[in-house]
Amino acid sequence: MSALRLAASEPFARTLFSRLAPAAKGSLLAVPLSLMAGAKEFDDEDDLDTNLKQAGARAAADLGSTAALSALGAALFGIPTGGAGAPIGAVALPTIAGALGFQDKIGEAAADFFNLSREEKIKRKLKEAALYRDFDQETANMNEARMRRLLAQQIQAQQAANLQAEGAANLNNLLNIGY
DSSP states (O other), X not given: OHHHHHHHSHHHHHHHHHHSOHHHHHTTTHHHHHHHHHHGGGGSSSOHHHHHHHHHHHHHHHHHHHHHHHHHHHHHHHTTTTTTTHHHHHHHXXXXXXXXXXXXXXXXXXXXXXXXXXXXXXXXXXXXXXXXXXXXHHHHHHHHHHHHHHHHHHHHHHHHHHHHHHHHHHHHHHHHHTO
């Protein structure tokens, strides 16, 4: 329990944050933003397995490109200023690349690696249509059997009513004759 209190304490967080490299400090928001970029893959018609692969690839590519650009920006901007520009470069280069759409393109390219081919999509659609057709046929067969049972019950009820009416008519005739 004391370890949890230590991890949540302000001095521990401040010490941990101060030990991070400038590139790492600039990329603290990169993980949730990369996960949000990966979540964009769930708005298409692909199955869950394909969407998970695409989202993972897109998030990893986005996070990797952010880390690489952050490290490159820290190195480029830190050298001429004697290291003073490293935090600015670690944030500026990934921000510029994100604004220009560079990271989105890299993420989309990584996600496209797991896209299904047109032929596979058509096969899936045909398989799905066959499943629906089979279900519809089974439902139609069940409805037909139920209708046959209902019709048979109606015929039996009509025959019973006819027999009852015929018996009543015969009884009435016998009573009218005088037996």
